[in-house]
């Protein structure tokens with residue numbers, strides 16, 4: 001069922017596990033993630049970046065597709081459709097289209113402007129029963145052309161943003177989008193602990209979940225991280241499986257050129273990745 005992400009993340013924070021946000025790119029991606037969530041009896045958040053939203057022909061198309069699948073596939077676990085790294089205008093458009101959760105990424109604005117815009121969007125979101133994630137401090141790496149420097153957030157600024165009535169907070173703690181460089185310093189748990197204390201009991205969000213070692217993920221969850229974003233890992237798994245299908249010449253056997261056959265191994269690879277993450281995050285059986 002389609003819900004906001006507020007309740008599922010409050011429960012996760014209280015019971016010390018995390019709900020995965022898995023970004024979607026098309027029908028296969030969405031179906032693979034929804035089926036896995038249902039099979040694992042896990043709540044799930046479908047992340048849609050503005051770029052992926054455009055690719056899928058707009059937010060209305062995304063909402064229509066997800067709602068249709070929830071009905072047709074009998075998905076009973078809680079599902080949120082969440083705008084990932086939304087701009088101010090993107091947040092408004094996604095809310096109008098029926099998204100149940102929004103991230104407003106005002107982290108590139110000066111803190112006063114981030115506060116003003118977040119405040120306005122919180123009241124609009126809550127009037128419609130939509131959850132809102134805000135962000136403090138840049139997270140490293142690149143996402144849809146937005147480059148961050150791997151900054152860590154200031155716990156006092158986190159407290160200011162958390163106090164605006166948002167539902168969950170993304171704060172940079174040395175995490176990076178995309179593949180992690182060999183010289184990565186790891187997550188900054190001192191800062192995470194301070195942010196967790198300052199904003200308790202607000203669920204915290206860890207972006208750039210791909211490639212963070214399992215023990216760091218577990219420790220982050222113990223310190224208040226209740227939502228972990230996974231994107232790159234599903235992309236790599238999908239593409240590896242698809243490449244193997246072609247390299248093995250399967251497309252040349254019988255009707256192996258049928259797109260439903262070509263894409264099937266990639267779908268299975270996404271399912272396996274999502275399940276593995278749900279196990280690590282502890283969300284299985286929590287729906």
Ligand SMILES: [Zn+2]
Nearest residue numbers: 143207208229
């Ligand atoms: Zn992110």
